[in-house]
Amino acid sequence: MNGGHMYWGFAALIGFGLLAPVAGIYPTFLMKCWCFALFACAFNLLLGYTGLLSFGHAAFLSVAAYVAGHTIRNLGFGPEWGILAGTLSAGVLGYVFGSLAIRRAGIYFAMITLALAQMLYFVWLQMKFTGGEDGLQGVPRGMLFGLIDLSDNTNLYYLVFAIFLAGFFLIHRVIHSPFGQVLQAIRENEPRAISLGYDVDRYKLVVFVLSAALSGLAGATKTLVFQLASLTDAHWHMSGEVVLMTLLGGLGTVFGPVVGAFVIIGLQNQLADKVGSWVQVIMGIIFVICVLVFRRGIVGELGRLLKRPL
Secondary structure, eight states: OOHHHHHHHHHHHHHHHHHTTTTTOOHHHHHHHHHHHHHHHHHHHHHHHHOOOOSOTHHHHHHHHHHHHHHHHTSOOOHHHHHHHHHHHHHHHHHHHHHHHTTSOHHHHHHHHHHHHHHHHHHHHHOTTTTGGGOEEOOOOOEETTTEETTSHHHHHHHHHHHHHHHHHHHHHHHTSHHHHHHHHHHHOHHHHHHTTOOHHHHHHHHHHHHHHHHHHHHHHHHHHHTEEOGGGTSHHHHHHHHHHHHHHOTTOSSHHHHHHHHHHHHHHHHHHHHGGGHHHHHHHHHHHHHHHOTTHHHHHHHHHHTSOO
């Protein structure tokens, strides 16, 4: 998004985030949406701007969720330390996974990330501190910096929104920096980027770690919201959902993943009680329609109509 459209988009995003709870929208629903919006934005940084399709991003969401929950509940640290520990653990895991995966490209890269994530899923299933199928429950929200009571949903909501904004603006800064321009050059023509002298593998690894850490930030925050970390966070379905959110909203757009996350979480919230497990079938139909009819996604198509990249 350029010029005035950029500022209007940011103003609308911030205004909605600040006023939504006042307008009577359920705070817990909003917090879930912001967490997944950050997760989708982090994934979009990897796929939309670098061209790397990861099918294992749920691994970073889950490791941060479990580490944050364990740090807060079992080790007795405050929520800020739990979130930090979760984010760092996701970054470290991203470095390990990325070091292995970037040696391959295309479908091989995607399958390696999926295989590594599934291995981690079974590790969480077997380890005692995760609670196995029951999950790590009863994570206390605690006091932020010893001053702000996060058991108050309003306080927690504005913390979650602030975390989302911090991650969102970091991603925006990255994609509009010289580093981001190199990433887009790699996406468009990797051999040419190599011929210009760029260490492509190093750039891929850095963006993979950054995407993993931001996904972990979303996962750690989500644990604080629901006071729970579960195997759902690590399942391959979660990796599929973030792909759907990104494609539906608009791949390679700034605001697309946010819109996609709100649409998917909103549909799941509305349809879960009405159609039960059929909600997954509906999500699949939406994915097919998105790919066949409007491949640019909601925001991408809107940007085409406005003749501005959103």
